[in-house]
Amino acid sequence: MCGIVGYTGESLEAEEILLDALKRLEYRGYDSAGIALIDEGEGVVEVFKRAGSIEELKQGLPPVKSKTGISHTRWATHGVPNDVNAHPHTDCSGKIALVHNGIIENYKALKERLIAEGHQFSSDTDSEIIAHIVEENYHGNLLDAVMKTVEELKGSWAILVIHAEHPGEIVAARHESPLVLGKKFDKVFAASDPTALLKYTDQFIFMEDGQIAHLKDGTIALYDLKGKEVEPIWQRITWSVEDAEKGGFEHYMLKEIYEQPSTIHQCLQGWDEGALSELNIEGTRSITIVACGTSYHAGLVGKYVIETFAGLPVTVETASEYRYSSPKDFSSLHIFISQSGETADTLAALREAKRRGNETLAITNVMGSTITREAHHTLYLRAGPEIGVAATKTFTSQVVILYLLALYIGKRRGKLLSEEVEGTLREIKHLPRAVEAILSKEEEIRNLAEMIKEATSIFYIGRFVNYPSALEGALKMKEISYIHAEGYPAGELKHGPLALLDSSLPVVAILTDDHTYDKMLSNIGEVSARGSPVIAITEEGDREVVKYTEHVLYYPKVMPILSPVPVAIYTQLLAYWTARLRGCEIDKPRNLAKSVTVE
Ligand code: AGP
Numbered sequence: 001m002c003g004i005v006g007y008t009g010e011s012l013e014a015e016e017i018l019l020d021a022l023k024r025l026e027y028r029g030y031d032s033a034g035i036a037l038i039d040e041g042e043g044v045v046e047v048f049k050r051a052g053s054i055e056e057l058k059q060g061l062p063p064v065k066s067k068t069g070i071s072h073t074r075w076a077t078h079g080v081p082n083d084v085n086a087h088p089h090t091d092c093s094g095k096i097a098l099v100h101n102g103i104i105e106n107y108k109a110l111k112e113r114l115i116a117e118g119h120q121f122s123s124d125t126d127s128e129i130i131a132h133i134v135e136e137n138y139h140g141n142l143l144d145a146v147m148k149t150v151e152e153l154k155g156s157w158a159i160l161v162i163h164a165e166h167p168g169e170i171v172a173a174r175h176e177s178p179l180v181l182g183k184k185f186d187k188v189f190a191a192s193d194p195t196a197l198l199k200y201t202d203q204f205i206f207m208e209d210g211q212i213a214h215l216k217d218g219t220i221a222l223y224d225l226k227g228k229e230v231e232p233i234w235q236r237i238t239w240s241v242e243d244a245e246k247g248g249f250e251h252y253m254l255k256e257i258y259e260q261p262s263t264i265h266q267c268l269q270g271w272d273e274g275a276l277s278e279l280n281i282e283g284t285r286s287i288t289i290v291a292c293g294t295s296y297h298a299g300l301v302g303k304y305v306i307e308t309f310a311g312l313p314v315t316v317e318t319a320s321e322y323r324y325s326s327p328k329d330f331s332s333l334h335i336f337i338s339q340s341g342e343t344a345d346t347l348a349a350l351r352e353a354k355r356r357g358n359e360t361l362a363i364t365n366v367m368g369s370t371i372t373r374e375a376h377h378t379l380y381l382r383a384g385p386e387i388g389v390a391a392t393k394t395f396t397s398q399v400v401i402l403y404l405l406a407l408y409i410g411k412r413r414g415k416l417l418s419e420e421v422e423g424t425l426r427e428i429k430h431l432p433r434a435v436e437a438i439l440s441k442e443e444e445i446r447n448l449a450e451m452i453k454e455a456t457s458i459f460y461i462g463r464f465v466n467y468p469s470a471l472e473g474a475l476k477m478k479e480i481s482y483i484h485a486e487g488y489p490a491g492e493l494k495h496g497p498l499a500l501l502d503s504s505l506p507v508v509a510i511l512t513d514d515h516t517y518d519k520m521l522s523n524i525g526e527v528s529a530r531g532s533p534v535i536a537i538t539e540e541g542d543r544e545v546v547k548y549t550e551h552v553l554y555y556p557k558v559m560p561i562l563s564p565v566p567v568a569i570y571t572q573l574l575a576y577w578t579a580r581l582r583g584c585e586i587d588k589p590r591n592l593a594k595s596v597t598v599e
Contacts, residue, residue: 002087002101003028003073004179005196006160006170008215009187014038015064018071021189021196023054027245028193029385030073031081031368033057036088036097037069038167045097045164049086068167070160072099076367077270077382078107079124089128091135092119095164098134100127101192102156102177103270103382110152126155134161143214146171147227150212155269158207160190170215174207176265181205181232186218194237195245205232251586253388253480257572258439260393261432263383264565267397268429270382271404279377280359281412284333288358289316290349291337292596294391294475298398299337300468301564302406308561309406309424311415319345323352334358335405339386339394340595341369350374363401365394379405388587389594390480392572395472396435396565403428403562427559431566434556438569441553442577445570448535448551449577452506458483459497460571461490461527462510463520469510469564473571480589481579490523501530508574510567511538511545514560524548537570539563 003025007017018035034049034057048061054073072087079085088097104110107126110133115121119132133152138145142163150157156176162169172179172190182189184201190213191197194204205220207213211230214221222232249255287306289299296318303314317325319336334353338346341364350371353360362375365383372378381397407424410416452458458477460470471487478485488497490509501507507527511520521544528534534549539557546552555566579586 002075002192003030003196004070004099004101004158004160004190004192005072006070006099006162006172006190006215007187008068008168008170009218010067012065012067014066014069015061017200018069019054019058020199021191022071022073024196024199024245025073025192026054027195027387028073028075029387030075032074032076032083032086033072034074034086034088034099035061035069035071036090036099036162037064037066038162038164039064039066040167041065043164045090045095045162047088047090047097049088050083051081051086068162068170070097070099070162070170075385077103077380078126080368085123085125087127089123089125089131091131093135096131096134096138096161098127098131098159098161100130101158102175103266104129104153104157105155105269106153107155130157130159131161138163142166142169142171143212146173147212147223147225150175150225156266158192168217172207172213172215174211175209179207181207181213181215181220183218183220188215188218188220190215193247198237202236202238204235204237206235250580251388251576253390253392253576253586256386256388256393257569257576259384260396260569261436261439263381263393263397264400264435265432266382266384267400268404270380271401272379273408275377275379276361276405276408279333279361281333281409284312284359285330286332287312287314287335288332288353289314289335289337290319290322290346290353291316292319292343292345294395294472295337295339295346295398297468297472297475298395298402299335300471301399301465302335302337302402304465305402305561306406306409309416310409310413312409312413317349319343319349322349327356331356331358334360335363336360336371336375337363337398338369338371339365339381339391339398341366341371342595344596347371347374363398365397387594389589389592390476390575390586396568399564399568400428400431424559427562430558431562434558434566435569437556438566438573442573444553445573446577448553449574449581451533451551452535453578453581455483455504455506457500458485458506458508459493459501460485460487460508460510461493461523462487463490463516464512464514465561465564466510466512466567469567469571470508472568473508473510473575476572476575477578479592480575480586481582481584482590483578490520493523493526498526498530501527501532503531503533506533506535508535508537508571511536511542512560512563513539513542521545521548535574537567
């Protein structure tokens, strides 16, 4: 996830402060870094940026005496990671420099307009256009120019803007991307999170959506979108730097679980149908999804969803098996899902699928990763870097991308009407709110984790679209708590696993208000008759399940096919709290790596 820092103060130490503070955002992950400084003596803005680390950036940096500047670590979302796409970006005059976090949804239209007006661009980013719009709107007052500029933007942004003719000034704006301001004596700061600034101050203003801030000569003035000054709310933060890197959470995994309302939102915002315009959907008779681990489970959800919305048969294969399978005598669209884009088994399967003459589409979180270079088409999750080994936020983003893809294919194949697509999209847009509601129930989940923490084995059962949820719930539990866990299609229990059930083996049963509900209830009956404690995950309003168990976790009403998203939040938190109560190493479980680059 990108990181932003801004500083202005009396002393000429902007370069040193901006680089030091930026280094404290390294934990967020990045692929390039840059800094812009106002050189008062020369009356210019000096910009230094490059792909690679902050250390590498520092090596080529001349000492610049400056009291005002901005810096940025980029995690690519539009345009590959390279020197030109790195921030800060400048306008045509070179006097304005800007850093941006977020996604500008209408950048293509704005860029076309600016090009027609004679603007020249050097990068492939959506961010660069903002510097050019500020240039258009600038008539001597930088604050006014930025205020006018944000009126034209759609999407999300945290931006910092400086101008060569305004030493001692930074204008900051926020909309759906975090931005904090800090102050100590004559020094004022801005950053994408307080971690960057804890060494310098403990006094912060957390900007709200739609606010614009004017940092000038040691003061901060805050405005709403209409230009009306608003009273800032100062907060004191006493975190240690280490705590702050995890946003105050005990583990990266927990932080990443809590990021999901915003990562799902970002995924929806970043959906880019343009990436699929060349896809030969009309010509394909079937779809094959290939992936490993959690990504494979997302693929299984995708199977139900694509078959439902698009009417195409879908097979899902684990990547390590795909390459040994027999080639089919017809080609199909192959979708490869990989958070990292570097999983060796998935890449080997991708190469084999291409060798067999199939069209390939990658779904990944990492721009510029190997998978993006080798697949014919790519869709990005835009979930920000995931540091915990256990995949959490990227799973829900993968599932959301698959919903959007299924709708897109269904529409292009004439299986869905526009109204049906619009109606489902509206439902999908409610998912961040449903996730938030579950995150507020952590106490309940923790109590259930207390109940199961001594178990030596746990089963997860579900049907239809929540059969993959059961597999994913079990994977999360086993990888971080080291408790043996298995996921089953609920109907399979009686074909063997039922023999293992007794009071020492808890069963997590996932229900959805769809055609599988009654069958799931009778499966729960079978389980509880054997004395197994049942934890049911079901929709709000379910009055039946309490007849079988007192341990019920309710998720807000969603369209049944979308339920794997709220369900995943429960299974992630249950695994997390069980592992934590057992004292496990959560972010780096034994024997596992975040990215498995060997076959
Ligand atoms: C999930 O928690 C694991 N970290 C693992 O199963 C992972 O999903 C798998 O290795 C695939 O990784 P990828 O998505 O980066 O290809």
